[in-house]
Amino acid sequence: MGATPSKDSQWTGEVDGKRVEFTYDRDKDQKQLRYRYKKSGRHVKIDGDNIIGLFSVPRGGVSASSLLYVKGANQPPDGKNDQQVPTFRSLVATGLPEDFIQNFRIDTKLLDLQQEAVAQSTDTPNIHVIVSTLSGTGLAKGFFQDVVRHVLGHIGFREGKDYLVHHTRSSTTVTEIATSVFLPRANDGVPQHIILLSGDGGVLDTINALLSRPQSPAYVAPVVALLPMGTGNALAHSLGISRDHTLGLATFARGTPKPLPLFRAAFSPGARLLVDESRREERLHSEDGTPVLYGAVVCSWGFxxxxxxxxxxxEYRKYGAERFQMAAKAALFPEDGSPPHRYRAKVSVLRKSADGGEKWEVLEREEHMYVLTTLVSSLEKGFTVSPDSKPLDGRLRLVHFGPMGGEEVMRVMGLAYQGGGHVKEEAVGYEDIEGMRIDFEGREDDPRWRRICVDGKIIRVEKDGWVEVRKDPRHVLDILNISS
Ligand SMILES: Nc1ncnc2c1ncn2[C@@H]1O[C@H](COP(=O)(O)OP(=O)(O)OP(=O)(O)O)[C@@H](O)[C@H]1O
Incomplete structure (x- = not known):
């Protein structure tokens, strides 16, 4: 629609009041707007990957657009120390190529949201920005100050009136806001929008708070715009939110809300959440006496x-996503020269049966190295743990293998960094499942080997304990997503 036939059509217009000639390259993989000032002859290029979006602005009867973009953006944050946030830029242009406008126009839904917010501005705002100050290497605060705030201002959102900003002050801040504000309003049927500057942990805390009490029939799922500021950023990488250079702002501006698939992990009564670098333990939320934790990314045991x-x-967090590989080497090549641990437990898998029902089956293997279920494709940038997973497809997949030497584990899991080739290895099991259960049955004395990971949180299960993971059909949160 509206596309011009030639690849490099030229259009005459203005940028911030100066006459220019636009050229729009729209290769499948790389879109680029270029313009040349008529007077000075100076050339400017703006890559599509740096563009947040554009919207119409009145300019004395002429159709003009306000274009929001970033400059000097680093590739998606993976927590490297030297990372910096990009710089915000904007310009007002007339005469932009029509297909450029089509490609980057901010969805009216966001602009409707602004109208809605303005209409409700006498009440408490229902647009919230959460800045998770300790996520990743601590870039969220600067990104909000230097970029996000300006984007919101340009769109017309006023801080304190149309939206509220919450900076995390402790590990429970997100849970507290979600429990005291998002949940009651969602249950009252109020549409809410949450701009979340965090890693996967902020999403996990929000989901669990929203599921801590029953949903009312009027429940309206809050919409989350995830601006990835964590270390792994599994959700953002898997959904493609981090594909461009805007750190989630393009998705915020131009994404569509879609239900976020969830799983429910239920644990034996003595299971405890490890916090504060495993120095303390806490009880999990319980449902009818069963400790539970909901997740949207991964539930794993073993390596x-x-x-x-x-x-x-x-100490490890200083190294960003590299911390995972550093810890992996330490686990695979213990200092005393011993081989990696052989994890012992009974692992059962819930599969669809031929009669359309479900059936639990016990894995034959009694010793394990890697047991991981996931709803997403990537657990960190470039680490494709489940290559068949599609964004928000709601399929739970199991990746598992038995004991191997350290070098062999490195080789096999190294293939996950090459597009997910590990799942083709004979030693690796990979399948679509409905659920998974691990029963420890007293087989592991050392509590270290009974740690379960749910979306980055660690739960230690007692010696005779168990964990059971199942897909959860409830729709509690929408997440903004740009489908590729
Ligand atoms: N001010 C704070 N004080 C203490 N803890 C905080 C504070 N701000 C955030 N946190 C905690 O830091 C953790 C950050 O987790 P988050 O998942 O957002 O980032 P990450 O672990 O670096 O990334 P990822 O999960 O994507 O790998 C959360 O547990 C959060 O509760």
């Missing part, structure tokens, strides 16, 4: 859970 747990320290 993966161990390396997430071991690397969640202030």
């Amino acid at each position: 993966h859970a161990g390396l997430v747990a071991d690397s969640d320290t202030v």
Whole structure:
């Protein structure tokens, strides 16, 4: 619709009041707007990957657009120390190529939201920005100050009136806001929008708070715009939110809300959440006496859970996503020269049966290295743990293999960094499942080997304990997503 036939059509217009000639390259993989000032001859290029979006603005009867974009953006945050946030830029243009406008126009839904917010501005705003100050290497605060705030201002949202900003002050801030504000309003049928500057942890805390009490019939799922500021950012990488250079702002501006698929992990009564670098333990939320934790990314046991747990320290966090590989090496090549641990438990898988029902089956293997169920394709940038998973497809997949030497684990899991080739290895099991259960049956004495990871949180199960994971059909949250 509206596309011009030639690849490099030229259009005459203005940028911030100066006459220019536009050229729009729209290769499948790389879109680029270029313009040349008529007077000075100066050339400017704006990559599609840097564009947040554009919307119409009145300019004395002429159709003009306000274009929002970033400059100097680093690739998606993976928590490297030297990372910086991009710089915000904007311009007002007339005469932009029609197909450029089509490609980057901010969805009217966001602009409707602004109208809605303005209409409700006498009440408490229902647009919230959560800045998770300790996510990743702490870029969220600067990104909000330097970029997000300006984007919201340009769209017409006023801080304090149309939206509220919450900076996390402790590990429970997100849970507190979600429990005290998002949940009651969602249950009252109020549409809410949450701009979340965090890693996967902020999403996990929000989901669990929203599921901590029953949903009313009037429940309206809040819409989350995830601006990935964590370390792994599994959701953002898997949904393609981090594909461009805007750190989630393009998805915020131009994405469509879609239900976020969930799983429910239920645990034996003595299971405890490990916090504060495993120095303290806490009880989980319980449903009819059963401790539960909901997740949207991963539930694992064995090598993966161990390396997430071991690397969640202030010291390791300085290394960003590299912390996972550093902890992996430490687990695979213990200092005393011994081989990696052989994890012992009974693992059962819930599969669809031929009669359309479901059936539990016990894995034959009694010793394990890697047992991981996931709803997403990537657990960190470039780490495709489940290559068949499609964004928000709601399929739970199991990746598993038995004990191997450290070098062999490195080789096999190295293939996950090459597009997910590990799942083609003979030693690796990979399947679509309905659920999974691990019964420890007293087979592991050391509590270290009974740690379960749910979306980055670590739960330690008692010696005779168990965990059972199942897909959960409830729709509690929408997440903005741009389908590719
Ligand atoms: N001010 C704060 N004080 C203490 N804890 C905080 C504070 N702000 C955030 N946190 C905690 O830091 C953790 C950050 O988790 P989050 O998932 O957002 O980032 P990450 O672990 O770096 O990324 P990912 O989960 O994507 O790998 C959460 O547990 C959150 O509760």
